[in-house]
Amino acid sequence: MNIEQFEIFRTIAQVKSFTRAAKILNFTQPAISSQIKSLEQYYNVELFERGSSGVKLTEAGKKFYEYGEKILALFQEMESEIAKISGSTKEFIRVGASNSPGNYFLPQTIKFFKEKHPNAYIRVNIGHSFEIIEALKERTLDIGVVEGDMSNSSDLERHKVSSNKLVLIAPPNSKWSKVKNITVEQLMSEPFITREEESTLRYLFNSYLKTIGYKLDDMNIVMEITNWEAIKEAVMRNVGLAIIPYPVVERELKEGKLHEINLEGENLQLSWDVEVVIRSGEILTGLKKELFEFLISPHTIWKAEAELVAKNKMRFI
Amino acid sequence: MNIEQFEIFRTIAQVKSFTRAAKILNFTQPAISSQIKSLEQYYNVELFERGSSGVKLTEAGKKFYEYGEKILALFQEMESEIAKISGSTKEFIRVGASNSPGNYFLPQTIKFFKEKHPNAYIRVNIGHSFEIIEALKERTLDIGVVEGDMSNSSDLERHKVSSNKLVLIAPPNSKWSKVKNITVEQLMSEPFITREEESTLRYLFNSYLKTIGYKLDDMNIVMEITNWEAIKEAVMRNVGLAIIPYPVVERELKEGKLHEINLEGENLQLSWDVEVVIRSGEILTGLKKELFEFLISPHTIWKAEAELVAKNKMRFI
DNA sequence: TAAACTTACGTTGTGCGTAAAAATC
DNA sequence: GATTTTTACGCACAACGTAAGTTTA
Numbered sequence: 001m002n003i004e005q006f007e008i009f010r011t012i013a014q015v016k017s018f019t020r021a022a023k024i025l026n027f028t029q030p031a032i033s034s035q036i037k038s039l040e041q042y043y044n045v046e047l048f049e050r051g052s053s054g055v056k057l058t059e060a061g062k063k064f065y066e067y068g069e070k071i072l073a074l075f076q077e078m079e080s081e082i083a084k085i086s087g088s089t090k091e092f093i094r095v096g097a098s099n100s101p102g103n104y105f106l107p108q109t110i111k112f113f114k115e116k117h118p119n120a121y122i123r124v125n126i127g128h129s130f131e132i133i134e135a136l137k138e139r140t141l142d143i144g145v146v147e148g149d150m151s152n153s154s155d156l157e158r159h160k161v162s163s164n165k166l167v168l169i170a171p172p173n174s175k176w177s178k179v180k181n182i183t184v185e186q187l188m189s190e191p192f193i194t195r196e197e198e199s200t201l202r203y204l205f206n207s208y209l210k211t212i213g214y215k216l217d218d219m220n221i222v223m224e225i226t227n228w229e230a231i232k233e234a235v236m237r238n239v240g241l242a243i244i245p246y247p248v249v250e251r252e253l254k255e256g257k258l259h260e261i262n263l264e265g266e267n268l269q270l271s272w273d274v275e276v277v278i279r280s281g282e283i284l285t286g287l288k289k290e291l292f293e294f295l296i297s298p299h300t301i302w303k304a305e306a307e308l309v310a311k312n313k314m315r316f317i
Numbered sequence: 318m319n320i321e322q323f324e325i326f327r328t329i330a331q332v333k334s335f336t337r338a339a340k341i342l343n344f345t346q347p348a349i350s351s352q353i354k355s356l357e358q359y360y361n362v363e364l365f366e367r368g369s370s371g372v373k374l375t376e377a378g379k380k381f382y383e384y385g386e387k388i389l390a391l392f393q394e395m396e397s398e399i400a401k402i403s404g405s406t407k408e409f410i411r412v413g414a415s416n417s418p419g420n421y422f423l424p425q426t427i428k429f430f431k432e433k434h435p436n437a438y439i440r441v442n443i444g445h446s447f448e449i450i451e452a453l454k455e456r457t458l459d460i461g462v463v464e465g466d467m468s469n470s471s472d473l474e475r476h477k478v479s480s481n482k483l484v485l486i487a488p489p490n491s492k493w494s495k496v497k498n499i500t501v502e503q504l505m506s507e508p509f510i511t512r513e514e515e516s517t518l519r520y521l522f523n524s525y526l527k528t529i530g531y532k533l534d535d536m537n538i539v540m541e542i543t544n545w546e547a548i549k550e551a552v553m554r555n556v557g558l559a560i561i562p563y564p565v566v567e568r569e570l571k572e573g574k575l576h577e578i579n580l581e582g583e584n585l586q587l588s589w590d591v592e593v594v595i596r597s598g599e600i601l602t603g604l605k606k607e608l609f610e611f612l613i614s615p616h617t618i619w620k621a622e623a624e625l626v627a628k629n630k631m632r633f634i
Numbered sequence: 635t636a637a638a639c640t641t642a643c644g645t646t647g648t649g650c651g652t653a654a655a656a657a658t659c
Numbered sequence: 660g661a662t663t664t665t666t667a668c669g670c671a672c673a674a675c676g677t678a679a680g681t682t683t684a
């Protein structure tokens with residue numbers, strides 16, 4: 001029996017879904033399934049009731065969760081104690097998130113942060129906003145990430161995650177070079193390049209499209225690419241149009257290597273409605289400080305992602 | 318990181334030796350080494366100070382032990398809770414033992430018991446007698462096995478493990494058929510069959526020999542065999558003499574298939590000086606009761622061992 | 635030299651991802 | 660029919676045992 005299994009189990013229990021837990025923990029869904037299955041076989045008891053809309057804890061599952069929480073808490077405490085003694089540069093950071101940010105904002109963000117800071121050992125705990133807030137106050141979490149309601153509380157500091165503009169880009173020196181505006185209707189039929197399904201951008205852009213009565217799946221998607229640099233390349237090679245966060249293409253637009261087109265009547269201001277919360281007056285240090293600052297300036301996500309010499313996984317459709 | 322690693326770590330800390338921990342946990346010593354090594358590498362800190370006479374906890378090791386105890390306690394509690402819910406026939410039994418019984422009496426005993434009762438999940442915790450006694454009173458242990466001092470305490474029941482006679486056996490219808498007595502001196506040069514080094518009998522017989530100024534290693538050992546049935550066979554085939562617990566050869570002696578020889582002036586009464594301790598008035602049930610009764614009648618060890626259709630591992634020297 | 639731990643190596647088993655299938659609404 | 664979990668399978672890595680090597684008193 002494995003400590004990691006407690007973490008998998010806890011995440012599932014918190015998000016009530018194998019699939020979502022897999023995304024958060026950076027596993028495939030079958031891997032999660034098999035871990036839970038082996039637990040259930042070992043104890044010869046069902047831990048989750050499987051439904052087609054998520055899963056639910058059984059009685060045994062509740063017990064398991066209850067003890068698992070305590071064991072994980074002790075374990076994490078131990079790890080930091082040991083880390084102190086070993087003079088290790090490892091830093092254990094406990095992040096709590098509510099459902100939506102936990103599913104769409106955090107997973108990739110933390111993945112990128114870890115790649116830049118291999119010494120950061122980040123544990124993500126998912127729960128309701130009020131639970132995250134409670135845990136912060138009880139000092140069992142270092143940083144919270146919740147849906148923004150801008151409520152005030154003297155002992156907590158809330159930082160709204162800054163918004164970002166999205167831009168529609170086209171190749172210069174093409175039929176687009178003179179075009180300044182197009183309608184959403186037109187865009188839907190144009191060859192379009194997008195990020196992979198699991199990406200934050202795709203989720204946000206899709207949500208946006210839904211609000212104005214469209215679906216990303218109805219677009220003429222010609223390519224899915226998993227990193228910004230390759231998307232920019234593809235647009236330059238006239239493969240299609242793409243939607244990209246402004247910070248990622250700032251330089252190319254200024255240098256004229258890419259061409260911006262306005263979506264008529266649409267404001268592609270991108271907002272997460274996410275707040276990063278810490279205890280008031282607490283001075284964060286080291287990687288905790290770095291992570292906090294990374295979280296509240298989300299454009300760094302795009303940049304970080306661009307910097308990673310990505311493996312250029314691309315897939316033609 | 319693995320719960321089992323906590324158990325390995327704890328056992329080492331308690332017996333202060335990789336080798337002894339390996340025997341208790343039924344692993345080879347290198348397996349233990351590598352587990353600890355991987356822990357130390359992961360946390361980048363030494364957990365034990367290695368000395369040529371055992372090992373000692375470092376500062377980090379002490380922290381690890383402290384948390385490990387708590388985590389293991391929670392984990393075991395959880396397992397029994399889950400077992401209750403699952404209606405499992407698994408039974409978790411917490412046995413505490415002081416050093417000597419923990420090293421020589423318990424490991425094989427429990428191994429045999431488990432083979433007969435696959436539903437018994439037995440955790441052995443090793444410490445000083447007074448710690449075992451304390452833990453029993455605090456109800457964190459079910460059964461204690463300590464060196465016997467027959468001290469009295471109203472809240473604990475102490476049961477002396479019954480002694481057993483050892484007999485020296487020879488083939489009938491051979492040069493031994495008329496021999497009734499030999500001296501230890503003579504025995505030392507006769508072809509002799511013995512159990513493997515790790516066996517309880519060998520340990521006890523060797524201890525006995527030392528008290529009268531001899532060593533088992535000085536005997537003319539022609540074969541080591543890991544089970545009683547095969548030893549009896551070998552003696553019958555005139556391979557050599559052997560020392561065996563009386564219950565194991567009772568039938569063969571009565572039927573005349575084996576011949577008993579007295580060791581002149583020696584009393585091969587075998588005593589463990591071991592007491593099995595439980596809380597007074599507590600009524601043991603199920604496998605706990607079985608184990609308790611198994612422990613206090615150690616001749617069942619020999620019998621159980623004989624019953625197991627052993628793999629007849631034998632090794633010529 | 636004896637007792638203890640470590641290293642080296644071959645084997646086995648576990649855990650993961652990919653892909654396809656089954657179940658549930 | 661779309662979403663979610665399960666099954667099947669191949670691969671890679673981790674854990675164990677055996678055997679040989681090293682350390683230390």
